[in-house]
Amino acid sequence: MNWDDGNGLFFNPAPTISSVPLPGGFDVVVIDDVLLDPAGLVERARQCNFGAPRHFFYPGLIAAAPSGLAARFADFFAQRARTRLQARRTLSHDVRLSMVTTPPAQLDPRQWQCHRDEVSRDPTIMFAASVLYLFRDPALGGTSFYVPRQSEAATDRILNDSATLGAEQFAARYGLAPGYMNGSNAYFECVARVPAAWNRMILYDAGFFHSGDIGRPDLLTSDPATARLTANGFFTCRRQAR
Secondary structure, three states: OOOOOOOOOOEOOOOEEEEEEEOOOEEEEEEEOOEOOHHHHHHHHOOOOOEOOOOOOOOEEEEEOOHHHHHHHHHHHHHHOOHHHOEEEEEEEEEEEEEEOOOHHHOOHHHOOOEOOOOOOOOOEEEEEEEEEOOOOHHHOOEEEEEEOOOHHHHHHHHHHHHHOOHHHHHHHHOOOOOOOOOOOOOEEEEEEEOOOOOEEEEEEOOOOEEEOOOOHHHOOOOOOOOEEEEEEEEEEEEOOO
């Protein structure tokens, strides 16, 4: 399969679609058997030049998705998930390949907890995200979703402090230790978990707090054949009128 062919047939025309409810009327759309040749994409990933991201905090390595797959991603999103996520028009999208590789002790405080990808001040705009799991070992971890246990102001404070305080100072202030978030803590309650599965994609409102559910960081590698390899999509959309 030519993953750089913008007219390529990459996606299964008859996948299995389900959903996981989240508080506030949100859903995680879960689509199984997404790609026609997921093993081929893993092999293609082994040819990519992965590197550390420069403009955002991700605990691992990223690479540009093959151009053909990236071109078709928005079509699949629109056909299978956009309406379910309360969006009506895709304004832009971006796709990349990602591997979580950072040892827990080396994580930045921003990576010790759940996060939101992006939130717009414009109520007519929403951001959606997707994760396509391209690994066979479910122990590498799926994705978990959270709601704050504190007020909005207190939640903003811990997010800001994680970006401005050093690791020791942040740990002392909040009683947290370096490591991947794996369940509820004093500040966020885990409200849903979607386990990883080979060739499964999840799609969700990127403004909902979420985190990679990585309980076995000892299994992380930087070889796409064995790594926690994912294809991550990000979509800027018009929100459905309510």
